[in-house]
Amino acid sequence: MSGTADRKRVTILGATGSVGRSTLDLIARNPESYEVFALTAHRDVAGLADAARRVGARRAVIADEMLLGALESALEGTGVETAGGPDAVIEAASSGAEWTMAAIVGTAGLKPVMRALEGGGTVALANKEALVSAGQLMTDVAAASGATLLPVDSEHNAIFQCFDRARPESVSRIVLTASGGPFRSKSLEEMRRATAAEAVAHPNWSMGAKISVDSATLMNKGLELIEAFHLFPIGGDENFEVVIHPQSVIHSMVEYVDGSVLAQLGAPDMRIPIAFTLAWPARMETPCQRLDLVATSRLDFEAPDLERFPALAVARAALREGGAKPAILNAANEIAVASFLASGIAFLDIVSIASETLAGYDPPVPRSIDEVLEVDREARAIAAGLLERFMR
16 A cells, blocks of 8 residues: 555554654654654653654554553544554554564564565564564465564664565675674673663663663673574575674675675664665665764674573573573563563673573473463563572
8 A cells, every 4th residue: 555645654662661762763864754653652652642743643552451541541632543542552553564674562563563564565674573472473474464574673774775685695794793792801800799870871872771771781682583483594504603893883794605604783772773774676865874984993803602601592592492492581581581680690690690581491392472472471480480599
């Protein structure tokens, strides 16, 4: 379905989060190019209403149905349609938009992402759980419907820009770069004593608390490795590598069978990969800072230390085992990170809890999103049961 007067018809799932806000910023700068059909948010009524007014959205959906009245009041007289509840979010995902930003955080985004993929349009994927917890299910649906799946994470977006999709057999290796987070040069003892405030102080990116902690443990890179495996079919996990690159200038690299390596470089601003997916297959101007290689002066690389950052090895093992294991890893990690942020467990215990949960739970391979969500619920319960033993 085409947008009005050649404008691309778009929906943003998770419009009030950091990715959603960056997407809205780009759309607001190009109102002649985009027609906003639907915006959704979890509980941020004020943010959702403001965004809907600013970009002239047709519909605004709040996931917490108890807040629908407040949303209706905030948008009274604007002509914006309102709806509330999880089913309304899923309905927004199947609105017929040509382009959907999937930026709902957590497993709450699984059903909306699946519905958007079933519609056969273009889905810009910022929801990590979609491919980590249900990668095969998601890619199978995309293939069946003809949907185009565009990665928004800076690392996967970089790979997409360098990857020869017409000849994937010509790719020999994919290299994901990691900043190393705030503890890249810290000792194990220093990491053992690390506080939540120290863990969320990312040196390069401005992110939420949970993803910042994942960056500090390098669990985010382990989960991204699982995502890359599903997005770029070039063989087993041995064809995917992680290297530490403190400057966060090279966002990832693709190596070809002839030895050539293509890299995507840019400033650490999420609007760059978002803009790539929003305008794809064209490109659009952004207000982002331009890369100054002279000012950057140097690009450093080092191998990750798996003794200090065992999350990478744990994630790779979950990928190799396959089935429900990646979903279990993601769920257990979320429970452990939440406890750490609440000063319940120590920083190094995060990966220990995720690893123990993986070892103690081996369900059948999930065949539907409902089964994935059941695995997620059980894994969270198991991880929560382990917390007391690790409590400080």
